Amino acid sequence: MPKITFIEHDGTQHTVDAEVGKSVMQAAMDNLVPGIDADCGGECSCATCHVMVNADWTGIVGEPNEAEDSMLDLNPERATNSRLSCQMTVSDNLDGLIVDLPEFQF
């Protein structure tokens, strides 16, 4: 299974096994990674699974889709590498992916 590393705001790292086909958000929830709320359950409609993609990976995971972009836009703390983890699907290409978690979800 691909491995994904979530880095909390305080630097704590969580490397988890992620199931191919599920979302990156789900991988975090399944492995009890703190710092992701996922209030809407993965429907791209609350923006509480916000992550910042590590610079080495931004080209591979790609840009936010249109709906995701409008939700991310509601967050004043949005960065250029911000994504909603419910909109990123785990694949073998993402093995080794590193994402940073914001201090707070909004």
Add this chain to the structure above:
Amino acid sequence: MSEAPTLNMADFDPQDLALEDIDVSQRSIWIHDKKMSFFERLRNEAPVHYCKDSEYGPYWSVTRYKDIMEIDCNWQDFSSEPAITIVEPEEDFPLPMFIAMDPPVHDEQRKTVQGSVAPANLKLMEETIRSRTQQVLDDLPIREQFDWVDRVSIELTTQMLATLFDFPFEDRRKLTRWSDVATGDEESGIVESEEARQAELYECLEYFTRLWHEREEQGERNDLVSMLAQGEATKNMTPQEYLGNLILLIVGGNDTTRNSMTGGVWALNQNPGEYAKLRNNPGVIPNMVSEIIRWQTPLAHMRRIANKDYVIDGQTIKAGDKVIMWYLSGNRDERSIDRPNEFIIDRDKARQHLSFGFGVHRCMGNRLAEMQLRILWEEVQKRFHMIEVIGEPKLVPSNFVHGYTEMQVVLHSH
């Protein structure tokens, strides 16, 4: 209103009415607290239900969690203009506000103010909120009856609003009044007439216009008035648009958290087992806060207008039709929420509820509301063994603001 005699919903068991005669907006079932059984029937038998005539004209009711989410997220097909409650706006008194606008104007105006309640700013406010909460609780009488709504829920939310607006603190109860007036009408007893309502709202505008002029030249400050007066997307608003947005921020920060502050006490009193859980494990408070917000659902509905014909659950909503998403019903939908009629403070996935809405109009102040409630309960648990509710609280006679006008309590210390 139609010429035909209107059935008084509160006189009936919902099962005894023809589906087509059901009108869940009718005030009687809200005053007599019978709405939940009506919603249950609609969820089971007509989850997308057409009411051909009501005090507010014809409208669709959407009552299941997933259907509400589908519509709430689809701003392209369901417009929030010109208003977000079932009541039609007064033609001669329009109140434009960004919650009742579609993208892209909505996004620009919202972005101007949302930083005030973004997490980084909340962190700065936490200690102020805590010390004020401590002060309000320390001033309460022990073993003596008083109104929790007035002394705690209104006081704390009003202080918070005054801070966000940097509003003169001694005048803060004006904010409470304007919030009530904005969502009230003659029948609710809050104002005598529509004219009186508008006159009071103009006083609100006048007061805030003074603050606007003081602040537009004062350099960068992070109160909401300065943000509106100086923001690119908002500095050229018309007075009516300024008033609309003020009301949005006042009602949004006031009626909602206020009623969750009261609703939580009431829910714990009705569920002594849950109160015992809280006493044994204060760590459950953040989860309990989400459960309180679901259980209370302080705003019972939001409204949309269909931009095109739209098929959902086998029903065709026509372009131009009014659609009411009943959050209060969706939050009791057993298809999406386990044991939805029970108040369970350590519920799994408690954050998954509809009370904040979803999509681009999702509640801007949700994190602030959660923080205010968390701090309140942390400080309450340090001080009191129990907040005992005496009798039953009095309900706001509204199908929009789902809350309380009064709740008598007695405090018992540890």
